[in-house]
Amino acid sequence: MEMMKEMDCPRCGVRMDFQAETEIMSDKLKKIRYLYKCPACGVKTSDLELRLTRDGGVTISVYSF
Numbered sequence: 001m002e003m004m005k006e007m008d009c010p011r012c013g014v015r016m017d018f019q020a021e022t023e024i025m026s027d028k029l030k031k032i033r034y035l036y037k038c039p040a041c042g043v044k045t046s047d048l049e050l051r052l053t054r055d056g057g058v059t060i061s062v063y064s065f
Helices: none
Strands: 017-024 029-037 044-055 057-064
Touching: none
Parallel strands: none
Antiparallel strands: 017 029, 029 044, 044 057
């Protein structure tokens, strides 16, 4: 799995920052998104999303864009 590749903004050409965002959907579902965000114009491009589901155990689902 390739992460942290360098990427230029498709809109303005500025080098994008690599970031992670977390979102708690419920006590049973949490999402972690890895994305690139342009510091100049704010465009976001998704790279990877992890979904952690707790239902007895923990299930991790990986989504790559």
